[in-house]
Amino acid sequence: MAPTTAPSKLQFSPAGQTEIKRLLTHYPADRSKSVLLPVLHIAQAEFGGWVSPEVQDLVAETLGISPIEVYEVATFYTMYNLKPVGKHVLEICRTGPCMLRGSDELTANLERITGAKVGETSPDGNFTLKEVECLAACGFAPVVQVREQYYESLDTTEAVDAMLNDLRAQIHRPILPWEMLGEVHSQQNK
Secondary structure, three states: OOOOOOOOOOOOOHHHHHHHHHHHOOOOHHHHHHHHHHHHHHHHHHOOOOOOHHHHHHHHHHHOOOHHHHHHHHHHOOOOOOOOOOOEEEEEEOOHHHHHOOHHHHHHHHHHHHOOOOOOEOOOOOEEEEEEOOOOOHHHOOOEEEOOEEEOOOOOHHHHHHHHHHHHHOOOOOOOHHHHOOOOOOOOOO
């Protein structure tokens, strides 16, 4: 029989651990749940763009809270992906102003071009389509958000093609919270 090795336990990168410790200093010691949202963002960035049940368990363990407290939050907010996603998650605004300006047509166009339906990932793995509530850019409707970038006025095929071409050209990896603050750390899962 070949020797078996136990799968390695999930853990945050050293930079992720440092950032979590820094975030925890902003709250009383008995209020670690207060940092749950940013820690879920760190987890999602470090573990492939989604938070599996195992990753949610790691977050719970890290914060000293029960797993159900993490599951409740992760399933409530659309910003957390609960299954694997493509290289780019296209969050399509579906509220009134965007609908009046053509978000339904935009969604149909994106489904046709990418080959993915809302909630699915394109066959090439590049795009996951996701409908979300208001992105607060009503004056530039219809709008799609991809990570921190807004793509606005997507009411023509040319505008949609330009957005998709821009995204295809990007070398993507998640932007980690400390990088947004201008701090550079190595990343475990590039």
